[in-house]
Amino acid sequence: MNQTEKTDAAASKTENAANIIEQKKACRARVKAQIKHFLSTETAQNCGEKAFNIFSTTELYKNCRTILLFVSKNPEISTFHFIEAALKDGKKVAVPKCRGEKMDFFFLRAETPLTEQLVLGAFDILEPRNDLQKCGFADFGQDCVFIVPGLAFDPNGRRLGKGKGFYDRFIDELFAFQAEKGLLQMPLVGLCYSIQIEKNVPCQSFDAKMNYILCENKFFAC
Numbered sequence: 001m002n003q004t005e006k007t008d009a010a011a012s013k014t015e016n017a018a019n020i021i022e023q024k025k026a027c028r029a030r031v032k033a034q035i036k037h038f039l040s041t042e043t044a045q046n047c048g049e050k051a052f053n054i055f056s057t058t059e060l061y062k063n064c065r066t067i068l069l070f071v072s073k074n075p076e077i078s079t080f081h082f083i084e085a086a087l088k089d090g091k092k093v094a095v096p097k098c099r100g101e102k103m104d105f106f107f108l109r110a111e112t113p114l115t116e117q118l119v120l121g122a123f124d125i126l127e128p129r130n131d132l133q134k135c136g137f138a139d140f141g142q143d144c145v146f147i148v149p150g151l152a153f154d155p156n157g158r159r160l161g162k163g164k165g166f167y168d169r170f171i172d173e174l175f176a177f178q179a180e181k182g183l184l185q186m187p188l189v190g191l192c193y194s195i196q197i198e199k200n201v202p203c204q205s206f207d208a209k210m211n212y213i214l215c216e217n218k219f220f221a222c
Contacts, residue, residue, distance in 0.1 A: 023202035027160055031152045031196055035075050038195045047193055047216035048078030052085055054219050060187060060212070066092040066144040068105055068186075071118060071126045076149060077193050077216070084114055094135050096166075098122035103170050106132040107139075137177040146171075146186050148210065153190040157210040157222030158201040171208040187211045194218065 055061050067086050072079040086093050087110040094105040098121065106128035108117055121127030148167055152160040161167055175185050190210040194217050203209075212221050 017204070020202050020204055024160060024163070027198065027202060028151050028163070031160075031198070034195045035193060038193055039075055042193075042216075044072070044075060044078040045081065048072070049081045050216040051077060051191060051214050051219075052082045054217075055082075055189075055214050056085070056089075058219060060145060060189075064091065064143050064145045066094065066140060068094050068096075068140070068144065068146040070147065070149045070191075071095050072149070073123075073125050077191060079147070079191070080114065082147070083108065094139075095128050096170075097127040098125075098166060101164075101166070101169065103166050105135050107135055108132065137174055140174070140186060142184055144186050145189060146174075147189050147191050147214075148208070150190050150192060150196070152196050152198045152201050153192055153210060153213050154198050154201040155213070155220075155222060156200075157188075157190070157213070158203045159190055159208060159210055160198075160201045160203070161207075165206075168206055168208050172206070189214050191215070 069079055069083055069086070070076075071083070083093055083095070087108060090110075093108045095108060095118075096103040096105050108114070108128065109132070117129055117132060118126040119129055148159065148171075150159040150161050150167075159167075171188065178185055188208065188210045189212045191214050194215040197213060197215065210222055212219065
């Protein structure tokens with residue numbers, strides 16, 4: 001490839017990236033409007049409970065010992081029942097805390113009320129207190145499941161987040177650690193409302209893909 005061809009290829013790549021970014025913006029705006037309309041007839045808590053009831057019957061849930069799970073913020077599908085029910089079932093549950101541009105996960109205590117373990121943190125999201133046990137990649141065995149939030153998902157597992165990249169970076173580092181140790185990749189489950197499932201979600205090479213999608217009325221492999 002000569003210099004002109006290299007320059008044209010670079011320009012084309014930049015143009016494609018810009019187009020995808022615009023597609024992502026449009027998708028985010030569309031899905032946010034759909035969520036607002038959806039929640040005029042449904043509740044986040046009710047949908048969260050329905051999603052957990054579906055997931056709790058799966059082999060993936062029954063066989064896992066540890067769950068990485070986000071703490072929901074309105075208008076996201078609620079995870080509070082999910083967290084409390086999983087702890088009651090004897091699962092270890094870890095939730096994230098933002099640190100700069102990265103996330104750390106902390107294990108919750110089953111014997112302590114959830115409200116006493118969370119404090120308002122970055123982006124006005126409830127986060128685990130600093131006195132809880134911080135966990136590293138080595139604490140996540142082959143019997144662990146990662147429940148991931150997102151603004152939109154599609155049947156092929158593509159995920160559209162809020163644009164800050166916290167989960168994509170964490171998953172990339174997690175999978176690099178697991179590959180280095182010869183471990184299987186942790187299953188990723190996208191959790192959302194059914195109206196957040198799009199036919200095709202715009203994505204880039206660094207966007208993590210889900211293995212499963214879970215919502216208030218279905219659970220399926222991607």
